[in-house]
Amino acid sequence: MTTNALHARHTAVMPSWLTTYYERPLALVQAAGRHVTDQDGNRYLDFFGGILTTSAGYDVAEIRERVQRQLATGVVHTSTLYLIESQVALAERIADLAGIEDPAVFFTNSGTEANETALLAATCHRGSGHVVALTDSYHGRSFGAIGISGLEGWRPSPLSPVRLTWAGNGRRGEPAALVADLRSRLAADDEPVAALIAEPVQGLAGFFAPPPGLLRGYQEVVADQGGLLISDEVQTGWGRLGSHLWGYEYQGLRPDLITFAKGLANGFPIGGVIGRRAVIDSLAGKSISTFGGNPLSTTAALATLDHLLDTDARGNAERIGRQLLDGLRRIAARHRCVGDVRGYGLLLAVEIAAGADDGAPAAGAAAARRILERCRELGLLVGVGGRHGNVLRIAPAMTVTGAEAAEALAILDRALADESRPSAPADRPLGVGAAMA
CATH class of the missing domain: 3.90.1150.10 (Aspartate Aminotransferase, domain 1)
Incomplete structure (x- = not known):
């Protein structure tokens, strides 16, 4: 054809x-x-x-061979209703690398779903739907992720399930003034902030990094209200920045939740959230993921992570x-x-x-x-x-x-x-x- x-x-x-x-x-x-x-x-x-x-x-070769061995077992899918050894092993590995105290890990199928999960956990933990997001940001294509994405061309709907406050990404204005402005606006708001979500380097915005100190200042403002920090590492994670495994390290941040996807499994669909257990476990009721953390993707992710770290x-x-x-x-x-x-x-x-x-x-x-x-x-x-x-x-x-x-x-x-x-x-x-x- x-x-x-x-x-x-x-x-x-x-x-x-x-x-x-x-x-x-x-x-x-x-x-x-x-x-x-x-x-x-x-x-x-x-x-x-x-x-x-x-x-x-x-x-x-190393990634292909490990995936082929998993395929040979015939077990490509089971769902999280069953124990999956490769899922547990990957979660243990990521927890050791995350830099978060008492972490819990939940696997999804994409970065969009990872950010949705992080938003759900943060808003449930705080009992508030108020979120701070950055101009020129991009966090995915679902209803909630679109609502907190600052690139207008990628926001097809004006509606959103969250209450949103925008913060400048530093393209214009001095960091100190931008931080002071956010503090002033939040102080005048009756609804407490659940979370700040930010990409350490904004991907779809053209690999733009907010200037030094800006995100750290925003985190301090949000933390003063008891709000959390979600570091969107979908594009910056796993060492792509070279000097650091995570983008939050590059920006000097202390995240409560980290979202990841893309490069972890070298092309196999995977995403996820790492967070403080107290935050992750704040979701009431039961939940599962049909495909998240499946044996094939988590096997590929373990092999990819080994390859990236060992080479x-x-x-x-x-x-x-x-x-x-x-x-x-x-x-x-x-x-x-x-x-x-x-x-x-x-x-x-x-x-x-x-x-x-x-x-x-x-x-x-x-x-x-x-x-x-x-x-x-x-x-x-x-x-x-x-x-x-x-x-x-x-x-x-x-x-x-x-x-x-x-x-x-x-x-x-x-x-x-x-x-x-x-x-x-x-x-x-x-x-x-x-x-x-």
Whole structure:
């Protein structure tokens, strides 16, 4: 089947809001290491990894073999109504790594569900539905998660099950003033705060880190009212930042709850919450998870975690991340379409101002999409995000090599050069994923 035929079938049965990257979407059929191949035989260096999910790369022997052994038992699913040894072992491992006193761990299927669970636990524990969230944040696609996500393009409904107070993420204003403003607004509010939820580095916002001290100040304000901190580590966890296993360490925070997903199982669906037992156990009544913590995903997660920790993937993320950031800064100095470059381990971003001298957000988004398409033509897959869809998101597997980083930099240099040329056509065909994760 051709890619065009598959795209036509996709369009016929999938929702219109289920967007894809590229004018001619990709269908990937084979992968190994940090490379993927589409059904037309084109091979790409993948520097986005299924939205930061294939953390160890593709077709890793140790992970594949352990999953195959579990498959061979015939036990792929049982539900949490039964004991699952791999689930318990993974929970024990994560509890040791979390840095939370007296932790309990609950597994879900995704980051969205993890954040929903954390919100449920925090609001039940506090007896309040009042939540503080950050501008430009993204916490998932469910009703509750959408309600606390600050990126307007990703909030299709104005309704929310929680009472919300917004706090600035630090793009504008000094941290001390922003903290003082939040304190003043909460002091005048009759409903106590249940929790502050924050990404240590905002993912869909274009890998933007709130400035030093801001989140710590917000946590102190919320804690003064007895509120909790939920650290959304769906994109920042497991050592992707290089210097720290968790993003909350990077920001100097003390979370009561940590949510995780994406890279833990190297592509198998898993998410979860780690929290103080007193908070997690505040949910009244009974509950189960049909698929969360299933034998296959937890086996894959244990194998992935072993691989990442035993191979010094965190150190590699630090080293290669520095190589990429230094290279991107050198490249940016040569190309007028680049407005900013930032990076934290293997979370790297190139903010596009515009294809020409027009700095309007729409022009920057259009330019970013052209660059995304050009990178694909040259054999590199990256992502796009940011408040206006004008940020290239670069997040290779944590096992990426220096040679692969150099190759990616050369492709990005060429793609940015093409966009920076005065003759770059403003009406060049665009992809359809302007604000995709």
